[in-house]
Amino acid sequence: MPEPVNGRRGGAGAPSAMPLQTRLQPVGTVDAQNRTVDVTWTAGAQVQRYDWMRDRTYMEELSTDPGAVRMDRLQSGNAPVLNDHDRWGGLDSVLGVVSSASLDSASSTGQAQLRFSSRDAVQPYFQDVQDGILRNISFGYRTYRYDMIAPGQEGNDQWIYRATDWEPYEISLVSIPADPNATVRNAGGSPDQRFFPCEFVERSAGASSVGARASQHNQGAVMPGENEPQTPANPSGPDTSEAARNAAAAAQSEAARNEGAAAERQRMMDLRTAVRASVLDNQDELLNGFIERGVTVDAARAEILRLQAERSNANPQRGASNIVTVTDETDVRRAAMTDAVMHRVNPRQELNDAARQYRGMTLREMCREGLEAVGVDTRGMELRQLAGMALGLTRAGYNTTSDLPIVFGNVINRTLRDAYSAAPRSFTSWARQGTLTDFRPATRVMVDGALKLEKVNESGEYKYGKLVDGGEVIQLGSYGKIINFTRQMIINDDLSALQRVPTYFGRSAANLESDVVYGALTGNAAMSDGKSLFHAQHGNLGAGGAISIDTLSAGRTAMRTQKSPGDGTPLNGAPKFLLVPAALETTAGQMTSNQYVPNQANQQNPFYSTLTPVVEPRLDAISTTSWYLAADPAAIDTIEYCYLEGEQGLYTEQDLDFDVDGLKVKARLDFAAKAIDWRGLFKNPGQ
Numbered sequence: 001m002p003e004p005v006n007g008r009r010g011g012a013g014a015p016s017a018m019p020l021q022t023r024l025q026p027v028g029t030v031d032a033q034n035r036t037v038d039v040t041w042t043a044g045a046q047v048q049r050y051d052w053m054r055d056r057t058y059m060e061e062l063s064t065d066p067g068a069v070r071m072d073r074l075q076s077g078n079a080p081v082l083n084d085h086d087r088w089g090g091l092d093s094v095l096g097v098v099s100s101a102s103l104d105s106a107s108s109t110g111q112a113q114l115r116f117s118s119r120d121a122v123q124p125y126f127q128d129v130q131d132g133i134l135r136n137i138s139f140g141y142r143t144y145r146y147d148m149i150a151p152g153q154e155g156n157d158q159w160i161y162r163a164t165d166w167e168p169y170e171i172s173l174v175s176i177p178a179d180p181n182a183t184v185r186n187a188g189g190s191p192d193q194r195f196f197p198c199e200f201v202e203r204s205a206g207a208s209s210v211g212a213r214a215s216q217h218n219q220g221a222v223m224p225g226e227n228e229p230q231t232p233a234n235p236s237g238p239d240t241s242e243a244a245r246n247a248a249a250a251a252q253s254e255a256a257r258n259e260g261a262a263a264e265r266q267r268m269m270d271l272r273t274a275v276r277a278s279v280l281d282n283q284d285e286l287l288n289g290f291i292e293r294g295v296t297v298d299a300a301r302a303e304i305l306r307l308q309a310e311r312s313n314a315n316p317q318r319g320a321s322n323i324v325t326v327t328d329e330t331d332v333r334r335a336a337m338t339d340a341v342m343h344r345v346n347p348r349q350e351l352n353d354a355a356r357q358y359r360g361m362t363l364r365e366m367c368r369e370g371l372e373a374v375g376v377d378t379r380g381m382e383l384r385q386l387a388g389m390a391l392g393l394t395r396a397g398y399n400t401t402s403d404l405p406i407v408f409g410n411v412i413n414r415t416l417r418d419a420y421s422a423a424p425r426s427f428t429s430w431a432r433q434g435t436l437t438d439f440r441p442a443t444r445v446m447v448d449g450a451l452k453l454e455k456v457n458e459s460g461e462y463k464y465g466k467l468v469d470g471g472e473v474i475q476l477g478s479y480g481k482i483i484n485f486t487r488q489m490i491i492n493d494d495l496s497a498l499q500r501v502p503t504y505f506g507r508s509a510a511n512l513e514s515d516v517v518y519g520a521l522t523g524n525a526a527m528s529d530g531k532s533l534f535h536a537q538h539g540n541l542g543a544g545g546a547i548s549i550d551t552l553s554a555g556r557t558a559m560r561t562q563k564s565p566g567d568g569t570p571l572n573g574a575p576k577f578l579l580v581p582a583a584l585e586t587t588a589g590q591m592t593s594n595q596y597v598p599n600q601a602n603q604q605n606p607f608y609s610t611l612t613p614v615v616e617p618r619l620d621a622i623s624t625t626s627w628y629l630a631a632d633p634a635a636i637d638t639i640e641y642c643y644l645e646g647e648q649g650l651y652t653e654q655d656l657d658f659d660v661d662g663l664k665v666k667a668r669l670d671f672a673a674k675a676i677d678w679r680g681l682f683k684n685p686g687q
Contacts, residue, residue, distance in 0.1 A: 030130050035116045036099065037129060041074075041139045041171055044108030046160070057147075058159035062106040062141070062166060070144075073292075074101040074112070080292055081114050082172040083125070085140055090290060095122050098171055112639040114171060125173060135194075137416070138174045140165045142294075144257075145199040169294065199252075225676035270297040278304045280311070333373055337366060338410040345415065345499040363490045370404045387487035391656065391663055405663050408485050409654035412502045412665045419506025420650045426616045427517040427641065430577040432633035432640040436476050436672065443471040444640060444676050472528055474674040476644055479512055481505055487661035502665075509650045509669045513641065517673040518618045520639050521579075521628065525675065533675050542684035547627055548588045552607055555629045555682045562679040571679060573636045575629035578611045581619035584627055584686075588613040625686025636680035644670035 029038040046059040063069075073079055079098040086093035094117070096639040101112040114137075116126045128134040145165035151158055268291060275287045286307075290300045332354060340358035342349045351359060361369065367390035368378045378386060436442055456461055483501055488494075524532045533543045539558055545551040555575065562571045580588040592611045611629075619626065630638050643649065647670060654665045675681070 008497065032130055035096075035117070035126060036117060037114045039112050039114060039137050039171070040109055040138065041112045041168065042103070042108075049161075049408055051159075051161075053625075056159060058161050061158070061160055061162045063162055063164050064103060064105050064110075065164070066105050068164050068166065069103055070165075071101065071103055074168045074171075075100055078288070078292060079168075080170050080171050080289070081116070082140075082293070084174050085138065085170070085172045090493060091286070094122060094289065094293075095125055098514040101168070110168075112171060129173070136174050138172050139168050140170045140172065141170055144260075146201065148200055148202040150202070150227070170292070199257075229502075250623055267297060271300050272293070274301050278308060280304065280307055298441040314657065320574050325464055333370075334406055334410070337370065337407045338414075341366065341384045341407060341411045341498065342414060345411065345495055362493045363495075364493065366407070366484045367404055370407070378439060383491050384487065387490040390490065391487055405654065405656060408498065408663055409665055410654075411498045412483060412485065412654075413652045414504040415499060415502035416509075416652055416665075416667055418604060419503040421506075422510050423507045423510030425510055425514050426614050427514060427639075429612070430579065430614060430630040430633060431517055431639045431641050431673070432637065432676075434474075434640045435645045435648075436474070436642045437645045439476045439478075439644075439670075441473050441475045443473055444637075444674070472676050474640065474642060474672050474676075476514075476642065476670050476672045478668060478670050479509070480666060480668035481508075483665045483667070484662045485665065502667075505667050506650065509667065512669060513671055513673075514616075514618060516671060517639060517641050518616060520673045520675050521681075522619065522622045527675065527678060528652050533678055533681070535678070538678045540678050540682045542682065544687055546625075546687050547578075547584060547591055547684075549591070549605065549607070551684055552591065552611070552629075555684060559629060559631060559679070573631045573680060574610070575682065576610070576612060577614050577630040578607075579614045579616060579619065579628040579630060581622075581624050581626070582615055583620055583624035585613070585615045588615070588627070623686065627684055627686060629682040629684075631680040633680070637677035638680040639673055639675050641671070 031037070042062060042064070044064045045222045046061045048057060049060045050057050077097065077099060079101070080094050081096040081098060083093045085096055096114055098114045098118040099115045101110065103110040113683070116122055116129075124359050125134065127414075143166045145163070147162045147164050149156065149160040149162060154160065163293065271290050272287060274297065275283050275290070280286060286304075289295075290303075295303070336352070336354035337358050339349065339351060339355035340361065342352050343355070343359065358366065358369065364383060364386065367386055368381075371378050371386070371390055376389065381389070389512060434444075456462055483505065521533075524534055527538075528533055531537055539562060542551065542555055544560070559573050562573055563569060564571060578588050578592060591605060592608055592613050614630075647668075649669075651668050651670075652665055653668070654663060656663060
């Protein structure tokens with residue numbers, strides 16, 4: 001009998017918890033083909049053991065009387081064949097299963113057939129069995145009730161512990177005979193032995209005393225009189241009747257059984273929770289193995305962690321590095337078809353690997369390919385039906401999942417925006433860009449002020465400055481056109497709707513912006529003070545004259561001497577851009593280029609590194625002699641151009657049009673421009 005976990009020993013009485021124990025038997029007949037071994041797993045013999053609780057030796061006897069042996073587990077076909085009783089070695093310690101088992105009470109012998117696993121790790125053990133090297137088996141068992149027979153009761157010269165309720169649990173292949181003085185042969189060496197409730201009935205020569213104790217595996221054996229309620233004294237003397245003793249023994253035995261059953265149910269629940277929480281694949285097999293081998297919850301959790309670590313090491317790409325970004329197949333197909341059509345429109349457009357499969361396809365072929373890709377059978381379909389279905393115009397079409405309207409719309413959109421972006425817009429360098437959130441009139445406040453710092457005398461107060469507000473009103477306008485892409489264009493393989501028309505529209509949008517901005521410059525509209533943009537009282541209108549050092553110097557002086565509206569402080573705003581019509585481009589280039597070499601020393605060009613020429617042919621339509629100076633828009637406001645918030649530049653929308661049997665693409669531009677401050681601009685009418 002093993003020493004309890006907490007190490008207590010000695011004293012009279014019996015321990016109330018027992019671990020799994022083992023018995024040694026020889027190996028019988030071997031069937032190499034079926035990988036089975038016939039064994040005699042018990043002969044009912046007595047084995048000498050040592051009772052550490054009572055400091056004495058005893059002979060353990062396993063009764064084979066009817067009702068004494070619980071054979072259900074061994075006969076279930078699920079009882080394991082272990083490697084040297086290793087219950088903590090994981091699945092590798094399982095060598096096979098007990099195929100069948102029987103018990104003959106008359107001869108006190110039990111027979112069993114063991115079936116070994118065919119996996120590679122088990123083959124060396126089975127081979128040693130065939131070769132007669134491994135000759136012994138041992139079976140593990142649980143004991144639920146012992147009759148302790150004192151010396152002399154049955155002609156015995158020492159104590160006999162007869163197991164009258166016990167259960168064979170597993171059969172093991174062992175290397176050496178069991179030590180008669182040992183308790184449980186445990187090759188795994190785990191210190192966490194699991195104990196099970198066991199009832200001990202002591203039979204002595206005088207009177208019989210019966211006791212039963214039950215404990216969890218982490219509590220150890222309980223000594224009589226320890227940690228238990230004491231029975232109150234009987235005033236009339238102790239009740240020594242046989243009936244009273246039997247009743248007490250029966251009650252204690254029932255309590256021990258109930259407590260043991262509850263502990264086992266809790267163990268199974270905890271095991272199931274631990275296994276289900278893991279990421280292992282063979283959860284059912286693992287759970288059944290833990291239950292059958294009597295593995296504790298703590299040992300099972302350690303085993304699960306070990307198996308998970310082995311799985312992680314075998315697959316190092318698990319975790320964050322295993323994340324894959326998935327791209328929708330429909331989006332990939334549409335993008336590839338768009339690129340292929342764009343390549344036909346503009347051969348300089350490079351093709352990626354996905355788009356090469358559509359290279360050179362006509363629009364009709366593209367329609368057929370798109371319909372087939374979404375499961376539409378196009379065999380025998382005439383061209384008009386094919387084009388209409390591809391555009392989603394017929395009931396048989398696939399409408400919301402259509403590729404072709406989206407592909408053609410994407411091509412038109414990209415062509416429009418490419419042409420829009422490529423069109424020259426000279427105003428972006430000298431005008432300031434802004435944003436409007438809606439179409440209501442918005443006031444651009446011109447804030448300046450008498451904010452000149454003044455000296456504060458001792459114990460004096462700081463003086464308040466004031467802000468001078470002046471505002472210019474700017475309001476968005478909407479401009480746009482609609483392009484129709486019809487099924488006739490598909491049938492005719494007409495790329496003009498995908499190439500030339502969008503290109504014209506894109507350039508038209510860019511030209512519109514230039515028209516609006518330069519219209520604000522040349523229109524000379526009235527400002528918020530009632531005077532025109534360029535006015536003598538604004539100090540930004542020259543007396544006339546061709547571009548020269550003298551006239552440029554006069555314009556620069558006028559801009560530098562502009563004053564703030566508050567206290568009249570000079571703004572010292574220098575011109576940065578020279579705006580000229582195409583007729584004055586050469587002169588402007590000469591006056592701003594470092595290649596200009598004057599004939600006289602007093603006519604050295606001082607503007608070649610300070611002015612940037614901007615040539616705009618729209619100015620020729622107003623005057624071929626007038627020219628303008630503009631300050632840096634980051635320093636002083638000049639003309640502001642605005643887009644609707646979130647729709648900067650050209651914006652496109654597309655929709656199916658059943659009235660024209662085609663796809664409509666609408667190009668829209670929400671745009672406005674307005675002169676904000678005259679002090680950043682100067683005009684010379686020329687000569």
